[in-house]
Amino acid sequence: MSTIPEPAAVLFDRDDTLIENVPYNGDPDAVVPMPTAASALERLRGLGVKVGVVTNQSGIARGLLSREQVDAVNRRVEELLGPFDTWQVCPHGPADACACRKPSPGLIESAAAELGVDVERVAMVGDIGIDVEAAEAAGARGVLVPTPVTLPEEVAAAREVAGSVAEAVALLFPGGEAR
Template sequence: MSNKAIFLDRDDTLIEDTGYINSPDQVKLLPSAAASLVELKQMGYKLIVISNQSGVARGIIKEEAIADIHHRLKTLLGREGAYLDAIYYCPYHPNGAIPKFSKESDLRKPNPGMILKAANEHDIDLSQSWMVGNSYRDITAGLRAGCKTILINSSVRPACKKVGDPEPDKKAVNIREATNIVKMQHLQEKISGASESKELLPVVETTTAKSTGSVTDSISALDAAAVFEQPETIAEQTSSNAKPAHPEKTHRLLEEVLRQVRTGRREDMFHEFSLAKLFAGISQGLVVFCLLLSLWLLMDSSRSVTAVHTSIGYAIVLQLMTIGLYMLRDGK
């Protein structure tokens, strides 16, 4: 196998994740997605999307709509000079509502089926390839297939790690930083290859002046400056002779900030109602009531000390119950 590839998750890796996308109009590229793919393609990688689409099995979306969505994705990328080599998706889910798609499948991530299928059809060397995605399902699938992996772990929507989930090879905040990681790895391989080639050359003593630099030094100096670019979420260092930021890059940075704000608001809006939280609130109110009651009983000389102790005891029990309910809610 001679080709190498970047396998990419779709939602929240290349396009905004608004839930189950069921219309081409909902497809919006993330900032720097297209530019990053262009750079990866220039390094000789095939670009292949690997996506779970359980909405088909659940009856939320039809395969025809997915085809339209992916056509829209290709169109938006193509306008910026980025082109995908293939898109694979898995429509199956064991708890689906459509009998045809309601089953387990080796294609569904975290299983590596889609990656292995793509590798077979596109003659890909998986040991030279990367799986990039924003969930540990992507990482598990990539590692099982034999790829190197990068987890896109945004501070706004961090990846949820479960017990037993493997660690990725690298982590990034977005597709831009993931691309930088691949570029640096690519540079290191070039430097390593140049060093090995230098060791194979015969040693010849001459009377000429000493060389001012090795092959490794020249490659490192030239390529490192040309290859590496800071991720757009990290502020660039300024200097007295620095040129003004390019308007297009500034616009993309603002789009990224706006997307993260919207994502955070959307998560707050759809935070699920919790009965544990409701009962915890009621219990906390009763704690306050019991403490006020005990204070009133303590100030009334005609009341016995036993009544005060009883009221405080109820307050303690209710407070412990409140803490337990909050812990139950947070553990979900």
């Protein structure tokens, strides 16, 4: 039996974790859920676990997207995958040196605070190294779900790796019940 406590909240990266990545997507009609995302979220909600999204959206800072377009895409994600308890969006670019852009811990810390959950009881599921790095920087648990764009060194560096979003949830909740 694992000695790691099951999380009270699970946060997800948006692009290439919950939905297929469309670079700088401002079109809600282009939103396509990743396989197993809906079933994984349904399981978490059934267990009473809080769920949220933490996403870098540098297209806003780059002038490629408006915040309204990002919000419209996020609403479509909710239409397809159900409601989230928190949305944390970093609108900054890589050169902005903000505290929220992953791999900085700001988005995860803000989500935990909004959800009323100690960050140590938060898990972060994402597809690239910065997702796991942000979790570790915040003191949360990180699970990597590699895609073809995930670098081999990111997989090697991750403490926990799963083959899909559903497998990540099964790793976080091996007994099937939230504590």
